[in-house]
Every structure is written in structure tokens, then in C-alpha cells.
Amino acid sequence: xxxxxxxxxxxxxxxxxxxxxxxxxxxxxxxxxxxxxxxxxxxxxxxxxxxxxxxxxxxxxxxxxxxxxxxxxxxxxxxxxxxxxxxxxxxxxxxxxxxxxxxxxxxxxxxxxxxxxxxxxxxxxxxxxxxxxxxxxxxxxx
Amino acid sequence: xxxxxxxxxxxxxxxxxxxxxxxxxxxxxxxxxxxxxxxxxxxxxxxxxxxxxxxxxxxxxxxxxxxxxxxxxxxxxxxxxxxxxxxxxxxxxxxxxxxxxxxxxxxxxxxxxxxxxxxxxxxxxxxxxxxxxxxxxxxxxx
Numbered sequence: 136x137x138x139x140x141x142x143x144x145x146x147x148x149x150x151x152x153x154x155x156x157x158x159x160x161x162x163x164x165x166x167x168x169x170x171x172x173x174x175x176x177x178x179x180x181x182x183x184x185x186x187x188x189x190x191x192x193x194x195x196x197x198x199x200x201x202x203x204x205x206x207x208x209x210x211x212x213x214x215x216x217x218x219x220x221x222x223x224x225x226x227x228x229x230x231x232x233x234x235x236x237x238x239x240x241x242x243x244x245x246x247x248x249x250x251x252x253x254x255x256x257x258x259x260x261x262x263x264x265x266x267x268x269x270x271x272x273x274x275x276x277x
Numbered sequence: 278x279x280x281x282x283x284x285x286x287x288x289x290x291x292x293x294x295x296x297x298x299x300x301x302x303x304x305x306x307x308x309x310x311x312x313x314x315x316x317x318x319x320x321x322x323x324x325x326x327x328x329x330x331x332x333x334x335x336x337x338x339x340x341x342x343x344x345x346x347x348x349x350x351x352x353x354x355x356x357x358x359x360x361x362x363x364x365x366x367x368x369x370x371x372x373x374x375x376x377x378x379x380x381x382x383x384x385x386x387x388x389x390x391x392x393x394x395x396x397x398x399x400x401x402x403x404x405x406x407x408x409x410x411x412x413x414x415x416x417x418x419x
Contacts, residue, residue: 173356175365177388180411183365185354212327214315214403216394219361221404223317223325246319248390248406252358261356262363264390266408269322 142213145220148258149213149249153206153226159198165191169252169259177264179245203231218253219261226265244268284355287362290400291355291391295348295368301340307333311394311401319406321387345373360395361403368407386410 148167155163165187168174172186176193184193207227214221226245250262290309297306307329310316314328318335326335349369356363368387392404 173354175354175356175363175390177365177390177408180409181388182367182410183352183354183388183390185365210325212315212317212325214317216361216403218359221317221392223319223327225324246323246325246406248317248319248325248404250363250392250404261358262390262392264388264406264408266319266406267322267411268324269409 138215141215141220145213145215145222145251145258146211148251148260149211149222149224150208152249152260152263153208156194156198157205159201161191161195161198164194164198167260169254169261171261174260175262175264177266179265179267201230203229205229220251220253220258222249222251223247224249225268280357283357283362287355287357287364287393287400288353290393290402291353291364291366292350294391294402294405295350298336298340299347301343303333303337303340306336306340309402311396311403313403316402317404317406319408321407321409343372345371347371362393362395362400364391364393365389366391367410 152167155167168187168190170187174186174190176184176190178193178197184190208224209227211222211224224247226247228243228245245265245267247263247265249260251258252261294309297309310329310332312329316328316332318326318332320335326332351367351369353364353366366389368389370385370387387407387409389405389407391402393400394403
């Protein structure tokens with residue numbers, strides 16, 4: 136589903152989302168989201184956060200408490216259904232903090248579903264749902 | 278976003294999805310999903326499963342290994358954007374199995390994002406993403 140050009144557009148916005156998180160760029164993060172009381176954000180292991188104000192505050196808090204984070208995205212799949220696009224990807228996350236020091240990093244894996252809506256200003260995030268991968272299974276189930 | 282009647286339609290399909298799981302009704306579960314290679318299902322703690330065939334097999338496997346499951350949905354929120362609808366809810370899950378016996382049940386909490394697409398046959402599931410709630414925080418963040 137979706138023209139190659141549209142798929143690239145959506146993937147670019149998805150990449151911009153992770154870059155905004157990596158660089159703790161709260162302004163860009165806010166701009167990437169749809170400004171709407173029904174936007175939805177599920178951070179890994181957490182309950183949902185809904186609406187522009189609470190979601191912006193959640194990112195401000197997370198960014199303030201994340202000295203270093205880097206994402207290596209794998210299995211990025213984009214689907215477009217008319218004006219709505221979904222991106223699923225595996226987030227391979229590298230983090231560091233003051234307690235581990237710059238030479239020691241922790242790694243983790245999460246799965247994200249990101250849903251974007253086409254607006255006159257471009258694609259904007261409607262839903263971000265990230266969840267921790269707890270099991271050792273892989274996705275070779277077909 | 279969305280007319281009351283449409284919101285009720287979407288919520289009814291969301292309820293039917295959980296009832297199909299509770300009653301291990303694989304036929305109904307399959308009918309509720311969009312028949313498309315780009316459908317997406319993330320079971321709690323797992324990597325994504327994509328496409329009709331793999332998703333159907335994942336449900337068959339889960340249903341075969343779940344002697345008892347019951348969902349109490351809370352915080353159900355429905356949003357409709359043209360032909361696409363999202364439902365987020367907290368899944369309060371009651372399960373039992375042969376090892377615990379019928380008198381002893383385990384409880385768990387997960388958060389789900391369910392995205393449905395309007396088709397000539399009604400709303401069909403495009404994305405189901407469920408994730409375990411790991412933290413004790415609640416969502417009173419506004």
C-alpha cells in the first residue's frame with residue numbers, strides 16, 4: 136500500500152521523530168505531533184498519555200532525565216491507507232547516564248507502532264506506542 | 278473526533294475482538310481483521326507479527342495455550358479520523374491455567390492500541406499493539 140514517494144515521506148518523518156528524541160529537541164518533537172486532544176503516546180511499560188499538553192510534558196520529563204540515547208531502527212515497515220500512515224519498527228536503543236559513565240552503555244529493545252496523519256503542513260504523529268520486548272522469540276513466524 | 282454513532286460502531290468492533298479472544302473463536306477473530314499483508318499485531322512483550330497468515334497462526338497458538346482468559350477493559354477511548362479509527366484501552370486481564378487450577382487466577386495489566394479501517398463490510402482491524410504495564414505510575418500526568 137502506498138506510492139514509493141509517499142512511503143519515503145512517511146519514513147522521513149519517522150526518522151525525524153527519533154532524531155528529535157536523540158537530540159532532546161523538544162520544539163521539533165512538539166511540531167512533529169498533531170495538535171489534538173486525542174493524540175496518544177504510550178512510552179515503554181507505561182500507561183497511555185493523551186493529548187498535546189500531557190504528551191509534550193511527558194517528552195520534556197523524559198528528555199530531562201535521559202543524558203544519552205541513540206536509536207538503531209530495524210525492521211522498519213511503512214503502510215499508507217489514504218491519509219493515514221503507520222510505521223512499525225524495532226527500536227534498538229543505546230542509552231548512557233551519569234551512573235554508568237560515557238564508557239558504559241546499556242542496550243534495550245522495544246517495538247514501536249507510529250501512526251501519522253496527513254495534514255496541509257505534512258505528516259503529523261497521531262499515535263506513538265512503544266513496548267518493551269520481553270521474550271527471546273524472533274519474528275520468523277511465517 | 279467522530280459522530281456518536283460511529284464511535285459506538287467502532288467500540289462494538291473493539292468489544293467483539295476481545296470476546297473472540299475470550300471465547301477462543303478463531304473464525305470470528307480472523308473475520309475481524311483486515312485481510313492484508315500489511316496488518317500488524319504486537320502481542321504483549323513480543324516482536325511484531327505482520328500479515329493475515331502469520332497473525333491468524335499467532336492467534337491459533339495463543340488460543341490453544343490459553344485455557345481461560347477474561348478482559349475487563351477500562352479507559353476505553355475512541356478516535357475517528359475519516360476512514361480510520363483508533364481505540365486505546367487498558368486491558369485488565371484475568372487468566373487461569375491447568376497449573377493454577379480453576380480456583381486460582383492470575384491478573385495482569387496491559388495497554389492496547391487498536392486501529393480499525395472502514396471497509397464495505399464494516400470496520401476491520403489493521404493494527405493491534407498490546408504492551409505490558411511495568412511501572413506503578415498512573416496516568417494522572419495532567
